[in-house]
Amino acid sequence: MEKKTVEIRGFMQLREYFRRKNWPVPLILDLEEAISGYELAEKLEIPAEEVEVIFVNGFVQALDYRIQPGDRIAFLPPGCPGPYRIALGFYGKNQDNQANFLIHKKKENEQG
Amino acid sequence: MNKFIRVDMTTKKVEIQEVPEKYVGLGGRGLTSNFVNDEVKPTCHPLGKNNKIIFAPGMLSGTSAPNSGRISVGSKSPLTGTIKESNAGGTFSQKMAKMGIKALVIEGMPAEDEFYILKITMDGVTIEEAPKEILGGCGNYKAIELLNNKYGEKVGIALAGPAGEHRLPTANISFKDPDSNMRSAGRGGLGAVLGSKKVKALVIDDTGAPGVPIAEPEKFREASKVFAKALLDHPVSGQALAAYGTDVLVNILNEAGGLPAINFTKGRIDWNENIAGETLNATIKERGGEGKVSHGCHAGCVIRCSQWYPDKQGKLITSGFEYETIWGLGADAGIKDLDDIAYIDRAMDDIGIDSIETAVAVATAMEGGLLPWGDGKAVLEAVKEVAIPTPLGRLIGSGTTVVGKACGLFRVPVVKDQGIPAYDPRPIKGIGLTYATTTMGADHTAGYCISGNILKVGGNIDPLKKDGQIEYARAMQIGTAAVDSTGMCLFVYFGIADNPAGYQALIDMINAQYGINLTANDVDELGKSVLKVERAFNKAAGFTNAHDRLPEFFEYEPCPPHNEVWDFTPEEIDEVYNF
Ligand code: SF4
Numbered sequence: 001m002e003k004k005t006v007e008i009r010g011f012m013q014l015r016e017y018f019r020r021k022n023w024p025v026p027l028i029l030d031l032e033e034a035i036s037g038y039e040l041a042e043k044l045e046i047p048a049e050e051v052e053v054i055f056v057n058g059f060v061q062a063l064d065y066r067i068q069p070g071d072r073i074a075f076l077p078p079g080c081p082g083p084y085r086i087a088l089g090f091y092g093k094n095q096d097n098q099a100n101f102l103i104h105k106k107k108e109n110e111q112g
Numbered sequence: 113m114n115k116f117i118r119v120d121m122t123t124k125k126v127e128i129q130e131v132p133e134k135y136v137g138l139g140g141r142g143l144t145s146n147f148v149n150d151e152v153k154p155t156c157h158p159l160g161k162n163n164k165i166i167f168a169p170g171m172l173s174g175t176s177a178p179n180s181g182r183i184s185v186g187s188k189s190p191l192t193g194t195i196k197e198s199n200a201g202g203t204f205s206q207k208m209a210k211m212g213i214k215a216l217v218i219e220g221m222p223a224e225d226e227f228y229i230l231k232i233t234m235d236g237v238t239i240e241e242a243p244k245e246i247l248g249g250c251g252n253y254k255a256i257e258l259l260n261n262k263y264g265e266k267v268g269i270a271l272a273g274p275a276g277e278h279r280l281p282t283a284n285i286s287f288k289d290p291d292s293n294m295r296s297a298g299r300g301g302l303g304a305v306l307g308s309k310k311v312k313a314l315v316i317d318d319t320g321a322p323g324v325p326i327a328e329p330e331k332f333r334e335a336s337k338v339f340a341k342a343l344l345d346h347p348v349s350g351q352a353l354a355a356y357g358t359d360v361l362v363n364i365l366n367e368a369g370g371l372p373a374i375n376f377t378k379g380r381i382d383w384n385e386n387i388a389g390e391t392l393n394a395t396i397k398e399r400g401g402e403g404k405v406s407h408g409c410h411a412g413c414v415i416r417c418s419q420w421y422p423d424k425q426g427k428l429i430t431s432g433f434e435y436e437t438i439w440g441l442g443a444d445a446g447i448k449d450l451d452d453i454a455y456i457d458r459a460m461d462d463i464g465i466d467s468i469e470t471a472v473a474v475a476t477a478m479e480g481g482l483l484p485w486g487d488g489k490a491v492l493e494a495v496k497e498v499a500i501p502t503p504l505g506r507l508i509g510s511g512t513t514v515v516g517k518a519c520g521l522f523r524v525p526v527v528k529d530q531g532i533p534a535y536d537p538r539p540i541k542g543i544g545l546t547y548a549t550t551t552m553g554a555d556h557t558a559g560y561c562i563s564g565n566i567l568k569v570g571g572n573i574d575p576l577k578k579d580g581q582i583e584y585a586r587a588m589q590i591g592t593a594a595v596d597s598t599g600m601c602l603f604v605y606f607g608i609a610d611n612p613a614g615y616q617a618l619i620d621m622i623n624a625q626y627g628i629n630l631t632a633n634d635v636d637e638l639g640k641s642v643l644k645v646e647r648a649f650n651k652a653a654g655f656t657n658a659h660d661r662l663p664e665f666f667e668y669e670p671c672p673p674h675n676e677v678w679d680f681t682p683e684e685i686d687e688v689y690n691f
Contacts, residue, residue, distance in 0.1 A: 058369040079347045080360070084364065
């Protein structure tokens with residue numbers, strides 16, 4: 001029988017967000033039918049500009065990607081260093097979202 | 113910078129020359145690699161009298177340009193047998209540059225079994241006997257303290273640790289950082305070359321140094337401002353690296369299925385939370401004390417990816433706790449406790465061994481039955497044996513290839529005898545091409561730099577597909593060779609990759625300093641020329657295209673969860689260097 005849940009993780013400051021919400025890692029969420037990354041972020045109250053790309057079953061996808069029940073998801077804020085941004089395919093997937101090279105003002109309160 | 117210093121350890125003669133015409137416009141890796149290709153006999157034994165080792169600050173080192181204090185060290189590598197450039201932070205580069213020293217070369221080797229210290233001041237270089245207390249197993253932390261006491265807190269230090277004294281191929285060169293901790297020119301065993309020349313340490317005192325002249329100061333200031341802003345405004349270089357360090361990559365690579373684990377038998381682990389950058393950050397904050405979430409490895413670094421990791425009582429265990437080290441011990445060797453990893457990291461710094469090569473060798477030793485999987489305490493003891501060195505210590509200190517042979521293994525993750533770092537080439541194919549072809553042996557920093565033309569070639573890369581990967585690997589290596597010549601930390605590229613004004617500002621700074629007119633195209637050409645020179649040396653040393661290959665097991669062992677194999681043909685791989 002098909003699993004009607006999704007498994008969700010958040011990295012960088014979103015990992016901290018999980019901690020504050022007291023969510024387990026991974027968070028298991030019931031999901032009856034496919035939704036987009038945007039909709040899932042909204043459900044979890046994760047602001048879209050905090051997400052550069054999402055991982056779906058180990059592949060980098062754009063936020064409008066359709067997530068299916070049974071998928072493994074991770075939200076990744078802008079901040080992944082290195083050539084991996086290209087090698088993992090970020091540049092093909094982050095073009096249309098708000099986090100794309102959004103030139104953030106330095107947010108002091110998120111620094112260590 | 114007008115001084116070119118040669119120290120001959122056979123005759124103990126020091127010569128301070130004018131910079132040869134050919135090297136005037138070069139710095140950092142561009143200079144070290146050209147020099148090695150010009151003067152080192154390609155077929156020489158790396159530990160014999162015909163090898164030479166050269167230290168050179170980057171083109172912008174010693175100026176106020178952010179992140180420009182990296183030092184390049186070049187030689188023929190005892191680990192790989194190829195040409196090698198290894199670079200590091202610390203205070204050495206800026207002092208050299210301010211003293212007008214373009215490069216310092218050590219050649220020859222003494223007949224006697226004595227270790228020496230080279231003391232560099234504005235008056236020249238003196239060769240002194242090394243104090244007995246810092247020899248024969250004295251750790252680097254202690255050695256730096258003793259040298260500080262003897263020569264003054266402010267001096268810069270480059271040091272061969274116990275591993276370097278024993279001429280082991282994992283030996284690095286440790287550079288004192290502004291807090292008297294260490295940054296390492298890690299890869300390729302250059303500490304062993306220093307040890308073979310019986311140089312225990314270089315001590316540099318820049319009292320009376322004139323500083324670096326800037327041809328057009330106003331222009332320089334302007335460009336430097338634009339550049340710093342580009343770094344600080346970008347989410348990678350302005351925020352993520354400071355908060356999580358390079359260890360931010362554990363979760364990302366793990367999620368992508370490209371985090372090599374248990375000696376490269378899989379690409380994902382379920383104990384990633386134990387060792388991830390997010391955990392590192394939370395632990396440092398929670399423990400407080402001497403812990404620091406972010407820290408710069410040299411004055412003028414605005415990105416500050418380094419950190420101080422404290423123990424439960426808040427006392428510093430190790431600084432500069434990097435992703436590659438944490439990956440190697442945590443995922444590849446399966447050590448699930450971050451404190452255990454931190455103590456091993458400290459021991460590696462103390463002994464002066466490359467933390468990547470050692471970690472990969474340790475995981476290989478586990479597969480070979482020399483050490484129990486995941487046992488941090490056993491690894492710490494084994495690593496400490498490198499300083500003695502016991503036979504096990506010598507094995508580990510000889511690197512991954514030697515351990516693999518001694519254990520009779522086929523799954524030995526190396527290219528040109530250098531251990532493959534923290535990114536599995538099967539599910540992330542572009543990285544594999546760089547590992548295979550770089551002039552340095554498997555090296556993740558060889559293809560680091562993201563310049564404008566990469567965004568063109570790399571915009572649509574799919575990590576599992578071949579399309580665009582060859583152009584990507586080529587462009588990355590060319591760009592990196594150029595940045596390595598500037599003295600800039602490679603991480604500046606995260607900040608300027610997406611910001612053309614930032615990239616231009618880097619070139620403008622070089623132009624303003626030297627009163628020249630380089631274009632982006634010239635910088636690209638510089639990168640190409642450096643790679644060509646390095647390849648020419650390797651060719652003369654006996655390397656052919658057949659050495660530009662990944663270990664065979666990648667071709668037939670699928671890497672879960674994506675179950676990909678390495679499938680580039682030899683012809684495709686050889687295309688990378690077709691420029
Ligand atoms: S970003 Fe990190 S490696 Fe680069 S100069 Fe700063 S502290 Fe050193």
